[in-house]
Amino acid sequence: MTSGRLKVIVKDIKYESPSVKSFKLWSADDSLLPRFSGGSHITTYVMYNDRLIERHYSLINDSKADGYYQIAVQRSEQSRGGSVYWNDYMKEGDQLEISYPRSHFPLSFEAKHHMFFAAGIGITPFLAMMRELKKQGKSFELHYASPSREMCAFFADLITMYPRQVHFYFSSEKNRMSPKIMENQYIGTHVYFCGSAQMMKEYAAEARKYGYPAKNIHYEWFETQHTGPLNAFQVKLGRSGKILEVPENESLLNTLLACGVEIPYACKIGGCGSCQIDVVDGEVDHRDSFLNDEERVAKKVIIACVSRAQKGIVVLDL
Amino acid sequence: MEAVRLKLIQEQRISDYIYVLEVKTLTGSLNFYHGAAEQLRFKHQSFSLPIRFTAPYQEVGMYRIFIDTYFLTDEERLNVLNQLRTHDFQLECLSPLSFVLQPNTQKVLLFIEEIALLESLTVMEMLANLHIDMILLVTDELQITGKQINYKLWQDSMPTAISFQNKDVHFLLSWQKIGTHIFAAGAWPMVDRLKRIAEDVGFSDELFQFKGYGEMTPYVFCVRCYKLTKGNQNTQVQCEHCRTILDVSNQYSKRLGAYLGNIKAI
Structure with a gap:
């Protein structure tokens, strides 16, 4: 087993909607898996067509009590392998490796009221969050958009467990979820979004417009946000003077790791900041969703998993 | 940089010591829409006093200036007012206002x-x-x-x-x-x-x-009961709530407005 990973066995595969399956993951050595906090996710590592596929999935079960992990995976027609493998090939009893839980999308401990906005499979992180809040007697509400009642994963569970907090919006019934719901809420309200990149961008922009402080707005990317040509570029390791070529279509992070440079990393999509490196010189083409506009100007850093050189060579403090 | 010279158009006394002045710029423009200054400077004389200004009509070079003459003697106050009425002047030691309007404030x-x-x-x-x-x-x-x-x-x-x-x-x-x-x-x-x-x-x-x-009251955050007690950094205080003796560190929490008070090791 690779260090820092857990070996698990798949059990209890269940359809949560025609296109979403849930999977329970138990430790392969019968021990209880470590606890996590609502909003945490794991990275799963599976081999498919001789290729290692790493995918991030939110944990959806009771974060404090169960001792196992449960994830839900939607079968996507645009799948790059992960969702197809999980939905079509994963069987009960299969073994795989997963990362320890990580949390880049925690509940705010300062919030007086939590408002969750989910689109489609974006419901998953909120399932564990709501369990946690209900146990603590905290105030929350869920707004959940789905193509139809039939396609709405966890519909029955949600309506049973949170009859007063959950609001559904089905496109088939011409009932659309709107960011206007966030307007006129009381001070202390925090908003959380999970869905497509477009949905999250739209809701975050509207929240700012209504006057929500940045600290009250929470969302988590599960895909790289900023795209552009993946041209080759050069970096210089400032301390050793060594020059590395980052090939076309390859990330700086992978290049550094392949050359034996040990740096921490986690999400690999520019969302968590784990692989941030100080820049001594050079212009960076920032493609992450971790740094804000002010930080991009004020800090001389690069998020190695997604960002590249704007032009010329970038000198790293490594 | 060109000096910003101002001329009084209208004045009004709005309390015992505070005056509001409507002024026009003769040359230049101030760096801030809303700000503070510490000195009124005339050609041959300067006066130090608290000054604030806003720019309700900045596009036509008009500012509204508030001056507080509390710290001036009666004679100095009269002198300032006479100078304002008869001479153009400059604001010295400018700084932005302490309050900044954030985007999307309703x-x-x-x-x-x-x-x-x-x-x-x-x-x-x-x-x-x-x-x-x-x-x-x-x-x-x-x-x-x-x-x-x-x-x-x-x-x-x-x-x-x-x-x-x-x-x-x-x-x-x-x-x-x-x-x-x-x-x-x-x-x-x-x-x-x-x-x-x-x-x-x-x-x-x-x-x-x-x-x-005025004077800021320093507080200490008790790590035992999570309540605040008056006290300063690098001292020893007794928590007013749980009576624990606290060693106060120099670690300050802006959110709590208090220094961290650790339980004193015996």
């Missing part, structure tokens, strides 16, 4: 004590110019629209001030909606009290701006 609750009157008048002017809803909350001694302040330019546009001394401030704040900001200007005890209530209700740092006057 409403401001402005808490004022008399000590911060000059700053507050400027903030009120700024908010009125930008058409931001405001609620004025003042101490009993300070009635902006009452006897102490007579400012005809404001009579129509300024809201009536409400005394907050006997009000349930927690209740008032807890009913505020997203988009509301708090500006608090006054002595530190008032600012500290409001800060705690605001935090308890859910106002984040971004939504609470303040300017404290």
